[in-house]
Amino acid sequence: MSINPLYHKSTNRLEEELEWISRAKKDPSHFGPVYKEYHEQIFRYIYQRLGDEETAFDITSQVFMKALNSLHKYEYKGVPFSSWLYRIAKSEVYQAFRDKKAERTVNLETIHLFDIAEEIEEDSNEKNKAAILKCLNSLKEGDVELIEMRFFEKRSYKEMGEILDIKENNAKVKTFRALDKLKQVFANKQDRV
Amino acid sequence: MKRLKINVDRPKIKTEDIVSKQDFGKVLNGYNKMKTPIFKKPWFYGVIGVATVAVLLTVNSKTTEENDTKITSTEIIQLPEDTKCIHAPVANLDVDFTTISIDPSKDQTIKLPSGTTILVPEGSLMTESNTEVKLKIREFESKSTSFIAGIPMDYKNDAFESAGMIEVRGFEKEKEITISKTKPVQVKMVLTKNPENFLFWKLNEETKEWGSYPSNFNTSPLTNSPSKDLKSVKNKLVAEINKNEVTLSVIDQKSKNNTEPDRIQHNLPIKGSQRFDLEFDTKEFPELSKFKGMEFEVASKTEYDKSFTKKVWSSIDLEKETANYYAIFSSKKEKFKIEVRPVLSGSKKETAEIEFQKLVNDFHSKKNQLNEEAKIAQSKKTALQSDYNQFLKEIAKNRSITTTNNQESKNVSIANFVISEFGVYNCDKPINYPAPFKEEVHFSFSKNNPTDIVSVFIFDELKDARFTFGINSNHNISQLGVNEKSENTLLAVDRNGKLGYVRHFNSSKIRNSEIVLAYLDKKDENLSFIQKLINENTIEN
Numbered sequence: 001m002s003i004n005p006l007y008h009k010s011t012n013r014l015e016e017e018l019e020w021i022s023r024a025k026k027d028p029s030h031f032g033p034v035y036k037e038y039h040e041q042i043f044r045y046i047y048q049r050l051g052d053e054e055t056a057f058d059i060t061s062q063v064f065m066k067a068l069n070s071l072h073k074y075e076y077k078g079v080p081f082s083s084w085l086y087r088i089a090k091s092e093v094y095q096a097f098r099d100k101k102a103e104r105t106v107n108l109e110t111i112h113l114f115d116i117a118e119e120i121e122e123d124s125n126e127k128n129k130a131a132i133l134k135c136l137n138s139l140k141e142g143d144v145e146l147i148e149m150r151f152f153e154k155r156s157y158k159e160m161g162e163i164l165d166i167k168e169n170n171a172k173v174k175t176f177r178a179l180d181k182l183k184q185v186f187a188n189k190q191d192r193v
Numbered sequence: 194m195k196r197l198k199i200n201v202d203r204p205k206i207k208t209e210d211i212v213s214k215q216d217f218g219k220v221l222n223g224y225n226k227m228k229t230p231i232f233k234k235p236w237f238y239g240v241i242g243v244a245t246v247a248v249l250l251t252v253n254s255k256t257t258e259e260n261d262t263k264i265t266s267t268e269i270i271q272l273p274e275d276t277k278c279i280h281a282p283v284a285n286l287d288v289d290f291t292t293i294s295i296d297p298s299k300d301q302t303i304k305l306p307s308g309t310t311i312l313v314p315e316g317s318l319m320t321e322s323n324t325e326v327k328l329k330i331r332e333f334e335s336k337s338t339s340f341i342a343g344i345p346m347d348y349k350n351d352a353f354e355s356a357g358m359i360e361v362r363g364f365e366k367e368k369e370i371t372i373s374k375t376k377p378v379q380v381k382m383v384l385t386k387n388p389e390n391f392l393f394w395k396l397n398e399e400t401k402e403w404g405s406y407p408s409n410f411n412t413s414p415l416t417n418s419p420s421k422d423l424k425s426v427k428n429k430l431v432a433e434i435n436k437n438e439v440t441l442s443v444i445d446q447k448s449k450n451n452t453e454p455d456r457i458q459h460n461l462p463i464k465g466s467q468r469f470d471l472e473f474d475t476k477e478f479p480e481l482s483k484f485k486g487m488e489f490e491v492a493s494k495t496e497y498d499k500s501f502t503k504k505v506w507s508s509i510d511l512e513k514e515t516a517n518y519y520a521i522f523s524s525k526k527e528k529f530k531i532e533v534r535p536v537l538s539g540s541k542k543e544t545a546e547i548e549f550q551k552l553v554n555d556f557h558s559k560k561n562q563l564n565e566e567a568k569i570a571q572s573k574k575t576a577l578q579s580d581y582n583q584f585l586k587e588i589a590k591n592r593s594i595t596t597t598n599n600q601e602s603k604n605v606s607i608a609n610f611v612i613s614e615f616g617v618y619n620c621d622k623p624i625n626y627p628a629p630f631k632e633e634v635h636f637s638f639s640k641n642n643p644t645d646i647v648s649v650f651i652f653d654e655l656k657d658a659r660f661t662f663g664i665n666s667n668h669n670i671s672q673l674g675v676n677e678k679s680e681n682t683l684l685a686v687d688r689n690g691k692l693g694y695v696r697h698f699n700s701s702k703i704r705n706s707e708i709v710l711a712y713l714d715k716k717d718e719n720l721s722f723i724q725k726l727i728n729e730n731t732i733e734n
Binding site: 032035039057061091095098107113136141165 | 197198199200201202203206208211212214215216217219220221223224227280284642643644645647664687688689690
């Protein structure tokens with residue numbers, strides 16, 4: 001499965017990023033390059049989970065405001081700054097759901113359904129694809145998120161781990177468990193039919 | 194039940210479209226609105242007040258008991274910065290350092306309010322100028338203070354029960370200094386418990402681990418009786434309260450003086466009023482010459498017949514009675530008299546409107562500013578009052594200590610140790626973490642509404658320890674457990690720093706793998722409330 005390379009950074013890039021952050025800690029107006037660098041990534045992450053474009057842009061702005069506000073607490077832990085931004089974004093998205101400002105939406109492409117069908121060892125026919133969509137609805141939010149990150153957003157386990165604040169291996173194990181659950185729900189639905 | 198909306202093959206948004214929506218200015222503006230200035234934060238005055246008491250106690254007890262040494266000055270610093278190892282878990286809440294300026298070229302003994310003494314021998318501090326050094330010190334005498342400061346309390350797989358902990362840092366012109374290996378600083382730390390079965394530790398801030406540290410324990414009479422000098426502290430607090438009262442009354446007076454500009458006083462028309470042209474002789478009314486060719490507006494304060502403008506009059510005259518002007522409308526049939534006032538019109542009015550608008554804006558901005566100042570002064574008043582009440586309790590406490598001392602000396606346990614490195618030193622006993630729950634739990638602030646928790650703290654009253662799960666702990670949240678026989682309080686922090694808690698926590702509080710948290714209101718994010726939550730309640734003692 002192809003993985004989105006956007007997230008990974010060279011040491012030089014990480015150092016440059018640290019320099020930006022260090023400057024922004026002293027003067028928030030220096031946060032501009034960080035905003036430019038990550039605005040699209042964070043927007044796409046948010047929009048992936050939402051139905052409405054305008055709300056996604058609003059939440060994206062909110063994420064950067066909150067990041068600026070808490071920047072003094074940010075500490076480099078060897079991973080890109082974006083993992084910290086993603087965590088804020090995740091929290092803001094869920095807050096929007098709680099506040100009923102947005103509806104939890106999963107956006108995927110037909111091709112992703114092939115990937116999932118393959119992973120759960122089922123034929124990728126139209127009937128099965130429709131069934132997978134229904135099964136997704138039966139999973140817990142945490143499991144949906146893992147499947148979403150891995151299969152719809154094409155994130156590496158390393159990146160998933162950093163965003164979810166768990167170890168890479170744990171991200172892998174949890175994703176497999178989520179797939180297992182999906183497989184189980186799928187099988188149960190087939191039995192009932 | 195359908196929870197998710199699923200879109201398949203939704204059209205993608207182009208990068209250019211996303212980039213075109215970038216607006217860093219909006220983010221900066223939002224951030225500036227979000228940011229609360231330090232002086233507006235409620236903890237500010239509380240901390241300042243409490244710390245003032247602490248520092249003054251220090252200086253006063255020092256000057257009375259240690260005549261041969263002199264502390265040059267003291268000051269309060271703002272919230273301590275987090276370090277690699279020490280993270281205050283609650284935003285805007287921390288344990289302040291007391292900063293003491295000392296002369297490193299002489300032997301110095303510092304006595305803290307707890308009775309702990311620190312002897313800094315001459316030449317012990319490695320300085321460049323050897324003139325003035327600032328020591329920043331804070332003691333953690335309870336679970337609440339070490340929690341608020343964010344001191345890690347894990348030792349390998351265990352948690353620490355503490356009998357006393359101190360953090361000491363040294364600076365010369367804001368630059369961290371070191372201690373001579375051959376002339377270490379000597380500390381006699383007053384312990385809160387009998388140290389039997391306790392060990393002594395130093396925090397390695399690089400590895401974030403506690404390492405065993407040499408010390409010895411003894412008991413000693415508590416000689417700290419600063420009550421004599423409390424009077425000056427009281428006077429200072431009272432002076433602060435009075436000063437704030439003056440500030441409040443000045444703000445009140447300024448608010449009264451800040452009156453909204455009146456259009457009438459600026460000869461500007463009032464919206465909705467009837468106006469008409471009126472020819473008059475400037476020789477008769479020279480004061481109105483600047484209104485020549487301008488308009489008159491009805492200024493009647495009582496009801497009048499508004500149809501007069503639609504009637505045909507043979508003459509209109511202007512009359513002046515005392516300071517008021519009247520227009521007299523006459524026809525063969527009737528006469529109509531109405532109070533009027535001259536108003537500017539045309540370009541004169543436009544210029545006057547601009548000036549008037551500026552005055553209105555100035556009025557509103559001054560009003561807002563005064564409201565803000567009043568809010569700050571009011572919150573300072575509350576904080577000062579609370580500090581004063583607390584101070585009175587301290588006096589009562591100190592009196593009882595003095596009385597006890599007169600009859601019989603109060604013995605306390607002391608940990609004696611020397612330090613050749615600044616840092617955190619702790620008298621502790623490792624305690625086993627409770628066994629994890631069989632099922633993995635999740636948290637919510639309202640039922641069936643999971644929230645993303647990053648840290649969980651269990652304050653165990655029986656073990657007198659804090660068990661930490663999640664960030665900055667060796668235990669994940671999935672390893673959460675509790676000593677069922679103990680009285681426990683659970684505190685949890687979500688990704689946004691929002692705090693929740695469960696009092697009397699044990700496994701019976703878990704329903705369907707869910708722990709429902711009570712939201713800790715922002716106003717309750719203070720030491721006093723957290724002490725109450727975890728049953729320390731030291732202020733109420």
